[in-house]
Amino acid sequence: MMIKVLKADLLKMKRKWIWFLVFLGPLGIVGLQAVNFGLRYDYLVGQAEDVWQELLQNVNVLIPITLLLGIAILASMTANVEHQQNAWKQLLALPVSRTAVFTAKFIENVLLLLVACFLLVIETIILGIALRFGFDFPLLQVIKNSFYPLFAALPIMALQVWLSITMRNQALPLTIGIFGAIFSLYSVRGPDWLIWKWPLLISDKHQPEWFVMVGLAVGLLILLFGIFDFEKRDVK
Template sequence: MKGFLLSFRSEFYKTRKTLGFWGAIILPVLISSLAFVAVYTKSDNFVKMPPMGQWIQFSMIGLGSMGSLLLPIYTIFVAYSVNNVEHKADTWKTLFSLPISRWAVYSAKFLYALFLLFLCLTLFVVFNVAFGNLLSVVKPELKFNEYHIELLLIQVYYKLLLSALGILSIQFLLSLLWADFLKPMGLGFVATITGVILASNNWEYSYLFPYAHPMGAIKSMVKNNNGPARMLEIDIYTKDVYVSLIIAVVVFIAGYYIVQRKSVK
């Protein structure tokens, strides 16, 4: 456990000045700010909506972009940036020669990448709620303050996090094994575009393709219910999420055994 904590802490110090780390903060601020400006300038289109409708329209600006392209691409970039630190400095051999188990190093790197993903999505919830409530202050005719969407947003972004785990595990292993930029990032981008096409065209087996999971998670997030809109429920554990979790576990374990037996230069 001590080796794991030391490795995890070192990941923070090594990546705190990288775009992978700052992207977890910049993306939520930027997208939420753009959503704020969009609703502020077009407030007349939102005034007649009920408070819940205003929140949903406002939140979908960020959710739409995250579920389609931004989340998969950021996940790919995070997985690459965490391992690229070692590739760039050529410190893999030194790292694995330390009196810390390879399991501690490998798991700390993966969980740090997961932490950055978690931080990014958490900040999306925080800034979405903050900017929404700010709109009701600067534009009193908007009634964001009359409905609380916090729980629904937490559930939605939690589902998005789970849906991205399969991508993270695959890209983490690829970027660990390949030092160059083109192979892991290029394959990830092509797979993401393929996943978006499959999910957007409602292919019945798209849930088996991990890069289609974020968009699939957005499309399948609302439970079918005949109750009032106020009783809206988020269906978190859909089949795409289960497949994502299975892929994440299998690839994570397989990746460790590959790293354990491979001579990393």
Template sequence: MYRLLLTEALKLKRLPIVFVVLLSVIGLSIVVTLQSYFWKEEVMNSNGVFIMAVLNLFFPMVLLLGITILSSILVGLEDDARTWKQLLATTISKIKLYWSKIILIYGILFIMSLLIFVCMFIIWSIFVGPSKIVWELLFKQIFYPYFASFGVLSIQFFISIFNRNQVFSLAIGLIGAISGSFLARSSLPFMHFAPWTYPSLATPLMNEATKWAISGLLIGVIGTIFGAILFSKKEVN
């Protein structure tokens, strides 16, 4: 699996992955900084906790859009190069190949989340000082939505790999990312069952954040196992 992951990672040199990650981190940081500046009084009165509320408005959407773009890019790379037949003609396990791509995308998202964590630390420090940072809150606000997004990753990657029309995959991801943020704020409980809502619901500023983070992880594992089994039986033309 390690060699397979390394091989998949080397393919990224041909892709604008660094650009996607940096654009996401810098764009989100600018938005949070501007919003925090406009609501400076609330930021000061809350000792910076208001910054986390602002972050929760945008970070889940950034995560979901990142999942959509990365899934389409990685699958599209194999489609464009027509390497599926070559890969599957070897002794490489299809299940391991499927998992390696999922792990690679989730790893990229982890790096992006880590960079955002650093940026939020800097923003919080600038507005109210580092001594006022609530580290547990900051950690959970970044990584609970990250954990909760695994369910969407398993679904989005499944759509990308089984429907080679990447426009369709991107459209589903875009609709899910936008609607997920709104549905998460609905007072109707049944609106919260869509996995696209989990990253927004996994904020420590709301009740049951841990529940949604764990739910996203579980759905992600189950969905990836299901997708890998189907992929292992799929004939690639």
């Protein structure tokens, strides 16, 4: 049943700007780094021991804020389809559980951002080759650099999906999401329990894999809390 709900949700996205945003995010990151290396090529490449690692480090700087902004906007847009059409009551009146509806919305957002991360992998490699770094690129590192922040950010995604679904006025969920994205830029020296720090994958005590594992675990917990709340709530 949840698969049918997910397919229906994805069909609703065909005429929306959501897919444009999915493509715009990674393109914006790579485009800015193309400009960065174009203007400072000699400096960045000259002082780098490994040019591919230098490229990944520069790309990684832009991923967290872009990702968190994308999470807030996509969660709001996917939930607002029902809010704008006053369709929540009609949707929940169908022979489908609220758990399936909520989970489908969450999975929909995950799938959209997985596509964006995949595009970032491809575009990062293309940029490196265009910058004459050679074809011996570290594929595994490029994949980790693109996907790890998303897995670490799953608690934030679960939170944003819950807020966007349960609040008809999207101003507050978007404000929280935008504030969280900006706050993440300044959380690098904050404690490791801050979920807005996790997409940065930076810590004196933990490896990036730790943020991925804890992100998956806490993301699941917040998702379950959101489902429980949605089951009890009177959504209008």
